[in-house]
Amino acid sequence: MAVVFNKTQGLTEKEFHYCPGCTHGIIHRITAEVLEELGVLGDAIGVAPVGCSVLAYDYFNCDMNEAAHGRAPAVATGIKRALPDKVVFTYQGDGDLASIGAAEVVHAAHRGEKITTIFVNNAIYGMTGGQMAPTTLVGQKATTAPYGRDESLCGQPLKVSEMLATINGAAFVERVAVDTPANIRKAKKAIKKAFECQLEGKGYAIVEVLSTCPTNWGMTPVDAISWLQENMMPYYPMGNLRNPWEVE
Template structure:
């Protein structure tokens, strides 16, 4: 019997704790498949964040280090500088990367660290119970913006990829989504490219993945995918902002 699909070796057998319909699972699988396809699982050290993916170190089937909130790029820097021949990645959510860890993400790009960051943007703090994130959309209700995000009070959603693309040391910047199978295939291609950029020693690479949080958005998984497409993509346009060809 021909095997048409099997679980990637890049993930452990541990069952994830993610909520039903959460897209973290898909993104984990894409990263793990890429590491397996590039045959670097044994040479990889991943850095887990604080947030919903805090337990990512239990799911990725490679050496892992758990970082403090927002510090994953600094921790990854320490690892990559100590192990320059290894593959190092950080996996971070939007509270971790776009709020408490803005200094670390900007400067990992500024130093052109040869690491890869997977940035999962679901426009909300999931782990702590659905508070407003810097990426929360205008009008979006959260437990700390109960009347909807009001730009007069809380400013405007932060576009991380666009910002990082202005930094010379960031040589690969792409925003993708996982709201349908076609988008997932594109997301995997971008993640693979980001790791290849690291393997080629070209500089810092980041893939921002638009993701859902059905639990804290208060939607069914299917509705959440639709909400992502209709509300997030218009504000956070998909596409490649930077690749080594143009970075030079």
Template structure:
């Protein structure tokens, strides 16, 4: 009998350290499923920097390296130069990518590095316990803005896809949301396209996953999915910003 579902060989068999309801599990699996389907688990090299997902290599069955805080796109750029045919990706959170790592992100995109970045945006610092991130929404509470973020105190949240859209080297930019099954299916297609862009040597490919952090948001997992839909999507529109003809 033909199986209707198989667990991807891209995920190693073990219990994850992520909190209940965290969407890292979904985005980990999606990236690995795509590499598995593309037959590239044996070739892929991943970079996970400081943040909740720094030990993503515990779960992802591909060669991986932990990067210093924010530096993953620089590290990945060089890995790609050593192994030009390997699918190289970074998997970064918003504290890492949008704050300390903004320089490396922008310049990897600017050089049009042939790598993929998967950006987990949950609007908060997770690993360090819920501090305000550049992506924390106005009014959203965090341990470094307990009354909610204000423009006066911290400015407005950064929209990363919109920023990258202006950079010619970032040829594929898409924001997806993991709050419902339709969003998850869209996300998987986006990951496929990102690796396709890299394989065709078209330039830098970037996929943002709107994600949840029930623990630091102080919500149940189900409530967190609703909060994402009601609060994050209006500010961070789910949208394909740029896509080369070759992979449409």
């Protein structure tokens, strides 16, 4: 028998600290596989966020930086400007990127920084205990929205990919999900393109990954996948919003 699936060299041996069924692990794996498949693991420098994936620096088997909350795109900018030949990426959650780091991601895209962002949207603050995020759906309960997100007070959830797709410097923008094996394979393809976008010097690239948070959503991992499909997918449609190769 031939091995058809084995753990990638792009990940360290460290066990993920994530809760059972948390899809961060899937997104870590496909990102690491892409780095390995593109042969850039030795040139990769990643930037971890603050949030559940704060310890991502322990899991990716490449040089890593831990940024202040939301500042990963600024840190990545500093790295890429100093080492333009290296492959620089940020891995950020929705509290980190869409709230406190909104300015940093918008302007990294706006400058067309040749970096790649993996943006994990699970519609909640996970690490701090299930508080409302800019991406929390209307009516969705959170520990700081105990009656559900009230649109009249908190607005509608921020559609980060659509917003960034209005920026010319954002060369590659795609929203994917990791709810099924088929979608995971699509997500990996998008992440690969997002790194190729950087390798070809085309500009800023971001992949928004719809993800689950069984613990803070208060569901089993299997129910959380269904909730993502039924509630997040209609509001956050999947698909490519910017593709530098189609433009040419």
